Amino acid sequence: MLTQLSSRFRSESLSRVITFLWMGLLAMGILSNPFFSYPGRDGGIFLYVGSLILKGRIPYLEVWENKGPLVFYINALGLALSGGSRWGIWFLEFLFFFCAGVIGYIVIKRLMGVIPALAGTLVWIITAGNVLQGGNFSEEYSLLFSFIAIFGFWKSLEHPQKNFYVLLVGISLGLNILLRPNNISMQAGAAGTYFILTLFSKEWRIFFKRVLWYAIGVLVVIVPVVLYFSAQGALTEMINVVLVFNFQYSDGFNLVGVLDGLKSASLAIGVIYVAIAILGYAFSLWYLIKNRFNASLGKFLLILLIGWPIEAILSALSGRNYLHYFIGWAPYVGLLCGYTVYLLLRRFAPNSDKYSIFVLLALVVVTPVSNRTVWKNYSAVLAQMRSSPNSELDYRDPVASYIMENTSPQDKVFVWGFRPIINFVSSRESPVSFLPYPLIHVDTPLGNHWADQFYSQLTTDPPALIVNVIEPADRERIPDLDPIVRKEYKIKRKEVVLAPNLQDTLDFIEQNYVRIESVNGYDIYRLKTSIP
Known part of the structure; x- marks a missing residue:
């Protein structure tokens, strides 16, 4: 038994x-x-x-x-x-x-x-x-x-x-x-x-x-x-x-x-x-x-x-x-x-x-x-660990690499298009707390308050770089920073709510930033005062 x-x-x-x-x-x-x-x-x-x-x-x-x-x-x-x-x-x-x-x-x-x-x-x-x-x-x-x-x-x-x-x-x-x-x-x-x-x-x-x-x-x-x-x-x-x-x-x-x-x-x-x-x-x-x-x-x-x-x-x-x-x-x-x-x-x-x-x-x-x-991909990770034990095992795209190579750790970077993963991977903080901008999603006093807060933070502590990251699916939701590209796409304003101070923000960026590079299809803008 x-x-x-x-x-x-x-x-x-x-x-x-x-x-x-x-x-x-x-x-x-x-x-x-x-x-x-x-x-x-x-x-x-x-x-x-x-x-x-x-x-x-x-x-x-x-x-x-x-x-x-x-x-x-x-x-x-x-x-x-x-x-x-x-x-x-x-x-x-x-x-x-x-x-x-x-x-x-x-x-x-x-x-x-x-x-x-x-x-x-x-x-x-x-x-x-x-x-x-x-x-x-x-x-x-x-x-x-x-x-x-x-x-x-x-x-x-x-x-x-x-x-x-x-x-x-x-x-x-x-x-x-x-x-x-x-x-x-x-x-x-x-x-x-x-x-x-x-x-x-x-x-x-x-x-x-x-x-x-x-x-x-x-x-x-x-x-x-x-x-x-x-x-x-x-x-x-x-x-x-x-x-x-x-x-x-x-x-x-x-x-x-x-x-x-x-x-x-x-x-x-x-x-x-x-x-x-x-x-x-x-x-x-x-x-x-x-x-x-x-x-x-x-x-x-x-x-x-x-x-x-x-x-x-x-x-x-x-x-x-x-x-x-x-x-x-x-x-x-x-x-x-x-x-x-x-x-x-x-x-x-x-x-x-x-x-x-x-x-x-x-x-x-x-x-x-x-x-x-x-399982082939997991095997590739194990192979990388064996061949280079100290190598980085996290994917980093060219945009994040560019930011790391061309800014200091204390520099701020704002990603236009709501892709804060770039801030995370590049280890660069955003100067603003309201990251979805210019989308505010709701036309209410709260949404307008967050838009005003964004503009105040952006203009008070301008980032060293602004990265224009608008995915194809967002082309009709988020205006591009490039005025020429912006005219090519009509925003579906019945489906999205944009910040009421959007034009002020675009004007500020146009006056204070210059496009210096295009990386992986995304434009990089640098603060003019930081250009040698």
Whole structure:
């Protein structure tokens, strides 16, 4: 008997190790390699703000960005771990995906079995990768906290007498609010499920106790952050940027925009995955109608039925439909696809779990083979480390290299076109806090205030260089610094809100700066007084 138990333990341990290895390969396969590429616009500003935090700067007060503060401090932590390298951010991204994968796998395995857990994990990581767009997004980090909410919710139903699990759901809500207030659908789904279950059970005492611990969990996270920013004199600005501005920014909500967003999300995530998830959603609804929420699986499915529509609305609320807004769909699509697999196996292969080790081994082999370019790039990094142990392993484009070669570390550089990744990579600070200028996004007193602040900072402390970095997609949104080029492109003024003092700013730049170089297709302007 002891021999059988020992053999079973070794077998389960080996299976667990292989499962974790596979999840690690999956996570690595969707992440951008810092040796070859930059993150996108949002990821770049998070890096820049994170680097300023390590210098003692305060977000919102000294640099403007409309996301919650947690993503900045995650970036600061990653940079601190790696001595300023983007590989520290890569490590944290990997860690967040890996931990989310483990948590989700454990929950699905307990409720549905091994193969549905493998299928659900595979789908949610792939679908998240399909809309990751270079990574380092607040929506990406929210995935871990969404899965923590799922875990806490599931355990709270198994052990209703243990308050810790409801507290955990509340903590995850607080963390997601601090990343981006829109990223709360899973926690909202949990709250809605608690309420609906109570309507049937009539156990209102348990419900109100859950509400209390849920609220405590949120406050445990939010209150220290509020106190910190209040002590720094930045609380009002944080509220203006994160809450007031984002509300104004989303004020243009319209049904057509939302429907277009849902279409874009389905296409980008993967029509097949979304279709299977919708099928799983329909099966879940039928299961609940048939079983009246009695089974553990039914109670778990209810959080998905409530949460996914909330996520769909929140992700498309602004009508701007950037693909990374839809990263939050991944847990729902993955878990519902896993449920569909569970139903198929229960109907056609009820004993399939005995073959799960073979499925797992096949996944371990197929995962790296399916995307050879990714692993070829990682191999190039390892080769570089072996051949030149002290060489830099972060990609640096020619513009950042030019800035480093032609300015001093104390010189300021402003990037026209909202690409603060260049400030980060070149280790040159911007002289202004409102980096999106000339876009102010909303025609409100707040937007005008930030535009005035920008002009004051620019003219009081002019940067040594201004880099004109306007991507093709922004040509009809951001006026070029070159007046000739500016005449070639008509700005879609019905779709963007430009600073009211834009002409004053353009005049100041034209009077005080001269174009000296074009690097990688981007014009470099130097302050006239600094020309020999």
